[in-house]
Amino acid sequence: MANYKQGHYKGKPTFSIPSAYLKAALNLLILGSDQLRQKNFVKQLCRSQKNRKKKTLENTITIELVNEIQKEQETYKIRAEPLSLNLVHPLTNIKYSQIDIKFTWDNYSPNGYLAVEAKLLFGEGKRHGGLYVEEGVLDFIEGRYSYGHSHGIMLGYILSKPIDEAIVAVKKALEKRKAKTNEKIPFNKVGGFVAHSLIFETVHIQRYTGTEIMLLHLFADFAS
Amino acid sequence: MSEVLTLKKSINITLKSAGFLTDSGDFVDGLYDREKAEKEDEVFLRHGRILDENQHEAKIDLIYETPATLKGRAGHSCIYFKDIEGISKEQIKQIRKDVWNTGRAPILWLISPTEVRIYDAFARPQEEDTEDTHILDVLEITSEGLKDVEQFRRELFDTGKFWESGVGRQIDPNQRVEKSLLDDLWDTEQKLTRGDSDRVPVHIAHALLGRAIFMAYLWDRKIITPEFLKANFEHGDIKDLLTDREQLDNFFQWLRITFNGDLFPLYKEDEKKIRDDKPYKIIRAFFDGTVMSGIEFDDNNNIKGQKRLWPYSFDIIPIELISSIYEMFAHSKDPIDARAKSIHYTKFHLVELVQSIAMLDLSDDARILDPACGSGVFLVDAFRRLVLKRSRKLGRKLSHDEILQIFLNQIYGVDVEPGAVEVTAFSLYLALLELDENFTNPEVIKFPKLIYHPQWEEDYYPPLYIQDICNSEHIFNRNEPFKSLKFDLIVGNLPWTKLGEDTAPCDPENPALGKQWALDYCKKKKIYRNRPDQAIMIRVKDFAKPKTKIAFIISSRIFYQQKKASDNFWLNSFLTENFVELVFNLSDLSDSKILFGDKKGRGGSTGMPGSVFIYRPHAPEMNSCITYICPKWYSGIKRREDIIIHSSDIQTISTDLLIENPHLWKIAFRGTQRDFELIQKLYKNFTLKNVLKQIGIPDNQYGQGYEHGSVYDESNFHEYFLLPNLEEDKNFKYCVDSEILPIFSYRKLGRKRSIELFRGPLLIFRRSLIENETRVAFTPHDTIFSGIFIGISFYNKGEQIAHRINAVLNTKLGIYFAFLLGDSFGWHFKLIEQKDWLNVPLPKSILDLEDNRWNEVIAIENKLCESWKSASSSEIKGLEDSLFKSVCDLYELTKEERIIVEDMINYTIDHFLNRKKKKSRLRSIRSPTLKQLEKYANRLCEQLNDLLALEGKKVIYQLYELEDKSPSLTLVEFRQTSQRAKQADEPKKVKGIEEALIKLSENVKNEISGGVYAWGHLRVYEGERLYIIKPSEERFWSESSALNDADEIIREHMENRDGKL
Known part of the structure; x- marks a missing residue:
C-alpha cells in the first residue's frame, strides 16, 4: 500500500521504552497470574469443568487473567485486551488467528501490539508440549500474527505438577521442531529481566518476513 | 544610510x-x-x-x-x-x-x-x-x-x-486573477443576456465569450500575429477585429475549421439570433478593459463606460486556471439546472490536491478517464502531468506527434452535459497549445477531433463522449480503451445530488424521451436515495482492471447517512469489495467555501461536506490500512484559500477496524485514538435505545414532535387541545414547567404524532444546541412539543430512570457523545437527532435502582430542576461541575479519560462551534501560558515515567521562555535521565525559537533546519533528548495533547525497536 504519511518525527527514538514495555507486559502477566493463584481461581475452574466434555479452561483463564491485568495496568499506563476477535477476511475467507492477549500501543494499526499466546501445560500425563509449539509458537513463526514483530510472548498455564516436567516438555517439543520453527537460538533461561524464575527465550526467523523474532516463554504455575 | x-x-x-x-x-x-x-x-x-x-x-x-x-x-x-x-x-x-x-x-x-x-x-x-x-x-x-x-x-x-x-x-484573495476574470466574465455575460429585445441566449453568450477568450489566448501567445490577422481578416489587431462583424464571423469560421467544429459550435439558427452588432460591442468593451458592471448604451447602441487597465495576459495565466474559471462561468447557464444535475465547480487547488496524490506513482503511458468530466479540469491537469512525466523519462522536450499521442490516446472524458464536454474540448485545446511549442503557425494548425458524434464511423475512438457514464449500451462501452479496461486512473468530481424522476438527466442523444441511465443504475444497484456519486463509484469498475487507481470527490454523507436505510452500512460493503487506500475527509472545510463554487456561492456551489476517496477495484489485502486525512478549518482560511494538512490530521487506520466500527469515521475525524478507546469502553454499556427497550417503552413513545404545516386538520389531532405546548422559543434545561406553557391551539399541522408520545412523565430533548450546550428536560405532565424536540414518554414506566438520563445527558458528556457519534452534529448541521440520542451509551448501572451512587447524582439533578432558572450562574456552574464529576464516576472514567472529555469540549468543540467568533474569544488558538506548558509537560512525563521506572529511568522537561511576545511556535525539551535527576523549576529565557534551537544543539539545528517550521508539529529525537515543537496554540499544549503525544512517543519507539531487550 502506498504510504502517504510522512513521519511526524526526526532522529531516532532512543528512550528505554521498548524494553520497559516488554517488562511491563511481563510484570502484568506475572501479577495477574499471582492474583489468580491467590484466589485459587484456576484450581476451582478445573474442578468445575472436570466432567465437561468440552472444556473452556484456556480461554476462561485468559479472560480472568486479563481482568486482573486491567485492574493493575494503570501502574504502567499500558493497555491489555483479551481474545481479539477471530476475524475472517471478507472475500478470501482466510482466517486471522485469534490472539489471546494483546498489549496494544496503536489501536488503529492492525500490527501495533505485543502478542501473548496462552497454552495449557501439564506436568504429568499428556503434557501438551507439542500443542504448545504447533498451535502457539508456530503462529508467531508463520506470521498469523505479530507479522514482522521483534518480540512475542508465549504464556504456559501449568495446571499440574511437576512444573519442571511441563517446561521440559516444551523444551523437547521445540527441539524436535527446530527446523519447522526456524529456530536460531534454542530454549534457554532468561535471568534478571523481571522478577520471575520461569522465563525462557527462543529466537526464530519469521517465515515470510525473514525477520528475527524473540519469543519469551513465561510459565504460570497454577498447580502449586 | x-x-x-x-x-x-x-x-x-x-x-x-x-x-x-x-x-x-x-x-x-x-x-x-x-x-x-x-x-x-x-x-x-x-x-x-x-x-x-x-x-x-x-x-x-x-x-x-x-x-x-x-x-x-x-x-x-x-x-x-x-x-x-x-x-x-x-x-x-x-x-x-x-x-x-x-x-x-x-x-x-x-x-x-x-x-x-x-x-x-x-x-x-x-x-x-x-x-x-x-x-x-x-x-x-x-x-x-x-x-x-x-x-x-x-x-x-x-x-x-x-x-x-x-x-x-x-x-485580499478576492482580487486574484481568476476571481477578477470570473467577475469580469460574469458581468459581461449579464450585459449580453440581460436586456429587452436585443439580448442573446445564454448559450450563445457563452460561445461568443469562449471563442473570444480563445482568440485572446492565441493573440497573447503570439500564435496569431498582426500579420496573420491582416492577411486573412483585414485587421491587424484583435480589438479592431471585434468591431467588424463580417470579418469576425470569418475568423470564427476559421476557428471552426481549425478545431474541427468542436470549439463552441454555434448553429445557423443560433447565429441568426444575433440580430445586431451589440453583442460584439460588449465583448470588445470587455477586452478594452471597460468596467462591465457599469456600462450603458446610448441611442446608437454605443457603449459608455469607465475604462480601466486590461490586466490579463493569457500567455501567463495558467491554462488550468482558465479552464476552471470557464467551468465556473459555464455553470452559470442555468444555476438551478446545475444544482439539479449536481454540477459544482471544483476549485483548482482541490483538483491539484487530488491529482498530485492520484498521479503520484502513475507511469507516463497511463490512460486516464474522468467519467463526469465537467469542464475537463482534471483532464487538463492530467494531460500536463503526463507530458511532463514523458518528457522527464525521455530527458528532452516532446515532439508534436508525441504530445498528440498523449492527447488522443491517454485522456478520456464522459459527461452527460453537452456544454460541459464542449468546455472540456476548449480546455484541452488550450492545454495542447500551451504544451506543444510547435503550434506557432496558424496557417498550418489543424486540431484533431475530440468529441464523439453519433454519425461518426465506428472505428474512430474519440477521447470525449457526451453521454451518461451509466449508459451500458452506448458505443463508448464497445470502444477502446473502455472495452478492454485499459484505464490506469479514473478520476473526477462526481455529481452528488440525489436523482429524482423529474430531475435525473436523460440520455443526451435523446434528451426528451431518452432513458435516465444514472437513475436506472442507482435503482438497479439499490443505491440509497439514488445518489449518483455512489452509483458511479461502482459503475466505473466496469472499465477498470484490479490495478486501476480510482480517485473521486464525493459527498461525505457516505460516512453517515446510509445507516438509516437499512442495517447494512453501504460504505462497509464498499470497503469489503474495494481496496480503499486513502480518504480525505474535507467536511470541516465545507462552510469555508474554498472547495467548490466561488465566493458568492455561484456555480452550483455546495455547502455539503465533501471527501476524496482513492481506491482500487479489488478486495483489500489482509491487514490493510486506510490513510485517513481530515484537514481542519483554521482562522484565516478564507484569506489564505488553501487546504492545510497538519501531520496530526493524518491517521492510518486498519480497514477491518473501520468495518467493525463505522462510527470510527466520525471519531477519527473529530477526535483521537484515546476518544475511540473511551467510546469503545463505554459501548460495552447499554445505549439509551437498549435502556428504553429494557424498561419496555415501545417505539411510538419516543420520537420527534409535530411539524407545522397544513397537511392535517384539527380532527386528526383533537387530543392535543387543552394540553400545554412547547415550542422552539422556550429555553429550559433539566425541567420544563409545563403548567406555565401556553395551551396548544394550532388548527392545522404538517405532521402529527400519536398522543402516546406526549404523555407525561416526559423527557424532552432539544435537537439544537443552546449556548453550546445540550438541553434535556423532565416534565411530569402531558405536554405537546414541536419538531425541534425529541421526546420520550415514560408513561407508567421508569420515571426514576428518566431522571437519571436527564442528569447524565445534561452534562458535558452529552455534547461529547453527540459530537463524536452524531450523524449530523460535527458533519453538516449542528443538530442532535433522535438516532444520535438513542446511540448514546449510558452508565453501566443505569438500570440498577439499588445502586446508591446514583443518590448524589439525583440529588444534584433535583436541585438543578428547582433552581436552574433562578440561581446565579456561579451556583449553577458549581452544581453542574459536581454533577459532571459524579456522572464521570458512574461511567467509571479514569482521570485521563476525564481530561480527554473536558479538553474535547474546551478546545475541539469550542473551536468548531465558535469559529465565526473573534479569534481572541477562541480559547483553542490563544498562546499557551508557561503554567499551561508546565501542566502539559508534567502530564507527558507522568505518562512515560511509570513505564520508564522499570528501566531505572525517567523523563524530565525544560521549558523555554521566548522573548518574542507571541511566538508562532513553542518548544518543550524532554530528556531521559536517571531517576535521581531533578526537574528544573525555571524556564530558560532565549530570544526566539531559532536561537532556542541553536542553543540546544547545533546538530539538531542542522538536522531539522529544513523541516522544523514546515512541519508545524514535530518531534525531534537526539540522543537522550526529545524536542517537541508545535504551533503556539493552547489546543496543542493541553493535557489531552500531552496524553496523545505520550502515546505517539510510545508508538514511535515500539515501531523502531531493534529487537534487543
Missing part, C-alpha cells in the same frame, strides 16, 4: 535574515530556483513557466512554498523573489502585473542591492499604479542583515501566522 552591497550579497543577506537559508547557506526546504524546481514535478508544474528565461523581465529568480505534510502533495505558494538591479519603475509595474497573472504567489519580494520591496501580488493591477502601489513594506538591507524583517520571517508563513498579522490581512 545604507551601504551599497553587491546584489548577490544582498540576496544572500535577505534570504538568510528571513530564514530562507540554512546555517550552511543552503536553500531551506521549499525554496527553489529554476534548477531545483526542474527536479520536482509538482513545483515545476506550478511555477515552471514563471521561472523560465523566456519570460525575460517577468522571470522570477526564486520561489518559496511552505512544504506540504503529505507525500506527493505540492506545497503552499507564498513568495516570489526577484532581483531588480537595473530595472526601471515601469518594468516593476510590469513584473507585478505578470506575477498577478500567474495567480500563484500572494507575495512578491523585489530585491535590490539596498532594499527589499515587498508587494501584495494578489492585488489587481490598475492603470494608475506606480511602483509603490500595493507595496506592503520596504526593508532596508545592511551588512548586518535585513532591518525589520520580523513580520516577514519564514516561520510566519509556515505556521500561517503571517495571514493573521496586520500585513497579512491586507492581502
Whole structure:
C-alpha cells in the first residue's frame, strides 16, 4: 500500500521504552497470574469443568487473567485486551488467528501490539508440549500474527505438577521442531529481566518476513 | 544610510535574515530556483513557466512554498523573489502585473542591492499604479542583515501566522486573477443576456465569450500575429477585429475549421439570433478593459463606460486556471439546472490536491478517464502531468506527434452535459497549445477531433463522449480503451445530488424521451436515495482492471447517512469489495467555501461536506490500512484559500477496524485514538435505545414532535387541545414547567404524532444546541412539543430512570457523545437527532435502582430542576461541575479519560462551534501560558515515567521562555535521565525559537533546519533528548495533547525497536 504519511518525527527514538514495555507486559502477566493463584481461581475452574466434555479452561483463564491485568495496568499506563476477535477476511475467507492477549500501543494499526499466546501445560500425563509449539509458537513463526514483530510472548498455564516436567516438555517439543520453527537460538533461561524464575527465550526467523523474532516463554504455575 | 552591497550579497543577506537559508547557506526546504524546481514535478508544474528565461523581465529568480505534510502533495505558494538591479519603475509595474497573472504567489519580494520591496501580488493591477502601489513594506538591507524583517520571517508563513498579522490581512484573495476574470466574465455575460429585445441566449453568450477568450489566448501567445490577422481578416489587431462583424464571423469560421467544429459550435439558427452588432460591442468593451458592471448604451447602441487597465495576459495565466474559471462561468447557464444535475465547480487547488496524490506513482503511458468530466479540469491537469512525466523519462522536450499521442490516446472524458464536454474540448485545446511549442503557425494548425458524434464511423475512438457514464449500451462501452479496461486512473468530481424522476438527466442523444441511465443504475444497484456519486463509484469498475487507481470527490454523507436505510452500512460493503487506500475527509472545510463554487456561492456551489476517496477495484489485502486525512478549518482560511494538512490530521487506520466500527469515521475525524478507546469502553454499556427497550417503552413513545404545516386538520389531532405546548422559543434545561406553557391551539399541522408520545412523565430533548450546550428536560405532565424536540414518554414506566438520563445527558458528556457519534452534529448541521440520542451509551448501572451512587447524582439533578432558572450562574456552574464529576464516576472514567472529555469540549468543540467568533474569544488558538506548558509537560512525563521506572529511568522537561511576545511556535525539551535527576523549576529565557534551537544543539539545528517550521508539529529525537515543537496554540499544549503525544512517543519507539531487550 502506498504510504502517504510522512513521519511526524526526526532522529531516532532512543528512550528505554521498548524494553520497559516488554517488562511491563511481563510484570502484568506475572501479577495477574499471582492474583489468580491467590484466589485459587484456576484450581476451582478445573474442578468445575472436570466432567465437561468440552472444556473452556484456556480461554476462561485468559479472560480472568486479563481482568486482573486491567485492574493493575494503570501502574504502567499500558493497555491489555483479551481474545481479539477471530476475524475472517471478507472475500478470501482466510482466517486471522485469534490472539489471546494483546498489549496494544496503536489501536488503529492492525500490527501495533505485543502478542501473548496462552497454552495449557501439564506436568504429568499428556503434557501438551507439542500443542504448545504447533498451535502457539508456530503462529508467531508463520506470521498469523505479530507479522514482522521483534518480540512475542508465549504464556504456559501449568495446571499440574511437576512444573519442571511441563517446561521440559516444551523444551523437547521445540527441539524436535527446530527446523519447522526456524529456530536460531534454542530454549534457554532468561535471568534478571523481571522478577520471575520461569522465563525462557527462543529466537526464530519469521517465515515470510525473514525477520528475527524473540519469543519469551513465561510459565504460570497454577498447580502449586 | 545604507551601504551599497553587491546584489548577490544582498540576496544572500535577505534570504538568510528571513530564514530562507540554512546555517550552511543552503536553500531551506521549499525554496527553489529554476534548477531545483526542474527536479520536482509538482513545483515545476506550478511555477515552471514563471521561472523560465523566456519570460525575460517577468522571470522570477526564486520561489518559496511552505512544504506540504503529505507525500506527493505540492506545497503552499507564498513568495516570489526577484532581483531588480537595473530595472526601471515601469518594468516593476510590469513584473507585478505578470506575477498577478500567474495567480500563484500572494507575495512578491523585489530585491535590490539596498532594499527589499515587498508587494501584495494578489492585488489587481490598475492603470494608475506606480511602483509603490500595493507595496506592503520596504526593508532596508545592511551588512548586518535585513532591518525589520520580523513580520516577514519564514516561520510566519509556515505556521500561517503571517495571514493573521496586520500585513497579512491586507492581502485580499478576492482580487486574484481568476476571481477578477470570473467577475469580469460574469458581468459581461449579464450585459449580453440581460436586456429587452436585443439580448442573446445564454448559450450563445457563452460561445461568443469562449471563442473570444480563445482568440485572446492565441493573440497573447503570439500564435496569431498582426500579420496573420491582416492577411486573412483585414485587421491587424484583435480589438479592431471585434468591431467588424463580417470579418469576425470569418475568423470564427476559421476557428471552426481549425478545431474541427468542436470549439463552441454555434448553429445557423443560433447565429441568426444575433440580430445586431451589440453583442460584439460588449465583448470588445470587455477586452478594452471597460468596467462591465457599469456600462450603458446610448441611442446608437454605443457603449459608455469607465475604462480601466486590461490586466490579463493569457500567455501567463495558467491554462488550468482558465479552464476552471470557464467551468465556473459555464455553470452559470442555468444555476438551478446545475444544482439539479449536481454540477459544482471544483476549485483548482482541490483538483491539484487530488491529482498530485492520484498521479503520484502513475507511469507516463497511463490512460486516464474522468467519467463526469465537467469542464475537463482534471483532464487538463492530467494531460500536463503526463507530458511532463514523458518528457522527464525521455530527458528532452516532446515532439508534436508525441504530445498528440498523449492527447488522443491517454485522456478520456464522459459527461452527460453537452456544454460541459464542449468546455472540456476548449480546455484541452488550450492545454495542447500551451504544451506543444510547435503550434506557432496558424496557417498550418489543424486540431484533431475530440468529441464523439453519433454519425461518426465506428472505428474512430474519440477521447470525449457526451453521454451518461451509466449508459451500458452506448458505443463508448464497445470502444477502446473502455472495452478492454485499459484505464490506469479514473478520476473526477462526481455529481452528488440525489436523482429524482423529474430531475435525473436523460440520455443526451435523446434528451426528451431518452432513458435516465444514472437513475436506472442507482435503482438497479439499490443505491440509497439514488445518489449518483455512489452509483458511479461502482459503475466505473466496469472499465477498470484490479490495478486501476480510482480517485473521486464525493459527498461525505457516505460516512453517515446510509445507516438509516437499512442495517447494512453501504460504505462497509464498499470497503469489503474495494481496496480503499486513502480518504480525505474535507467536511470541516465545507462552510469555508474554498472547495467548490466561488465566493458568492455561484456555480452550483455546495455547502455539503465533501471527501476524496482513492481506491482500487479489488478486495483489500489482509491487514490493510486506510490513510485517513481530515484537514481542519483554521482562522484565516478564507484569506489564505488553501487546504492545510497538519501531520496530526493524518491517521492510518486498519480497514477491518473501520468495518467493525463505522462510527470510527466520525471519531477519527473529530477526535483521537484515546476518544475511540473511551467510546469503545463505554459501548460495552447499554445505549439509551437498549435502556428504553429494557424498561419496555415501545417505539411510538419516543420520537420527534409535530411539524407545522397544513397537511392535517384539527380532527386528526383533537387530543392535543387543552394540553400545554412547547415550542422552539422556550429555553429550559433539566425541567420544563409545563403548567406555565401556553395551551396548544394550532388548527392545522404538517405532521402529527400519536398522543402516546406526549404523555407525561416526559423527557424532552432539544435537537439544537443552546449556548453550546445540550438541553434535556423532565416534565411530569402531558405536554405537546414541536419538531425541534425529541421526546420520550415514560408513561407508567421508569420515571426514576428518566431522571437519571436527564442528569447524565445534561452534562458535558452529552455534547461529547453527540459530537463524536452524531450523524449530523460535527458533519453538516449542528443538530442532535433522535438516532444520535438513542446511540448514546449510558452508565453501566443505569438500570440498577439499588445502586446508591446514583443518590448524589439525583440529588444534584433535583436541585438543578428547582433552581436552574433562578440561581446565579456561579451556583449553577458549581452544581453542574459536581454533577459532571459524579456522572464521570458512574461511567467509571479514569482521570485521563476525564481530561480527554473536558479538553474535547474546551478546545475541539469550542473551536468548531465558535469559529465565526473573534479569534481572541477562541480559547483553542490563544498562546499557551508557561503554567499551561508546565501542566502539559508534567502530564507527558507522568505518562512515560511509570513505564520508564522499570528501566531505572525517567523523563524530565525544560521549558523555554521566548522573548518574542507571541511566538508562532513553542518548544518543550524532554530528556531521559536517571531517576535521581531533578526537574528544573525555571524556564530558560532565549530570544526566539531559532536561537532556542541553536542553543540546544547545533546538530539538531542542522538536522531539522529544513523541516522544523514546515512541519508545524514535530518531534525531534537526539540522543537522550526529545524536542517537541508545535504551533503556539493552547489546543496543542493541553493535557489531552500531552496524553496523545505520550502515546505517539510510545508508538514511535515500539515501531523502531531493534529487537534487543
